[in-house]
Amino acid sequence: DTAVSQTPKYLVTQMGNDKSIKCEQNLGHDTMYWYKQDSKKFLKIMFSYNNKELIINETVPNRFSPKSPDKAHLNLHINSLELGDSAVYFCASSHPGQPYGYTFGSGTRLTVV
Amino acid sequence: GESVGLHLPTLSVQEGDNSIINCAYSNSASDYFIWYKQESGKGPQFIIDIRSNMDKRQGQRVTVLLNKTVKHLSLQIAATQPGDSAVYFCAEYPNRDDKIIFGKGTRLHILP
Known part of the structure; x- marks a missing residue:
């Protein structure tokens, strides 16, 4: 069973389009995150939710909007996609007992053309 | 800016030898330091952590050392295997x- 699953795994789209990435975790964790990894492998946090409540919102363009319908799901919607949004997202998720021991999904490679 | 950085972007090690991956940090107030491993096409995977009041912690084939005096962190992998190839x-x-807060990553190559 996949602990943290993301869909889709690959996403190729044109500039200006709107797209969503979905994430689900079956670990019973309270906190979920979105990280962006650039072409140089640098990982940077974008958002964090705890029990459906937004707790971290880094300096991310407001074209990016996370949504957490319940604590097992955290989706990412991106409006008006730009070339610079190309990355792996x-x-x-993590639980309170080990807040630094994240379980990551396998990533969504977004390519904007 | 980010306060965690690595000395070497790429490390090549002979299979069977020990690997040492180094990291410098600048935030003395951090409570925990952690190492993650990312294999090709996968998400990062937690390896081991060390609390700031410790200087050494051992896991299975891995040891993390923390030197707070010089703000240095290292990951030692014993008897490196092909499956250890990854970005750390x-x-x-x-x-x-x-x-x-993640550092920039070091790619570990295992030589046959």
């Missing part, structure tokens, strides 16, 4:  | 804001  | 990230957890 990772969803992760 | 050091990270810090400041115990606030509930987020991990």
Whole structure:
């Protein structure tokens, strides 16, 4: 059973389009995250939700909007996609007992053309 | 800016030898330091952590050393195997804001 699953795994789209990435975790974790990994492998946090409540919102363009319908799901919607949005997006989750021990999904490679 | 960085972007090690991956950090107030491993096409995977009040912690074939005097963190992998090929990230957890700050990553190549 996949602990943190993201869909789709690959996403190729044109500039200006709107797209969503979905994430689900079956670990019973309370906190979920979105990280962006650039071409140089640098990982940077975008958002964090705890029990459906937004707790971290880094300096991310407001074209990016996370949504957490319940604590097992954290989706990422991106409006008006730009070339610079091309990256791998990772969803992760953690539980209070080990808040730094994230479980990551396998990533969504977004390519904007 | 980010406070966690690595000395070497790429490390090549003979299979069977020990690997040492180094990391420098600047935030003395971080509560935990963590190592993650990212294999090709996968998400990062937690390897081992060390609390700031410790200087050494051992796991299975891995040892993390923390030198707070010089703000240095290292990951030692014993008897390196082909399956150890990956990008390794050091990270810090400041115990606030509930987020991990990742360093830039070191790619470990295993030579046959």
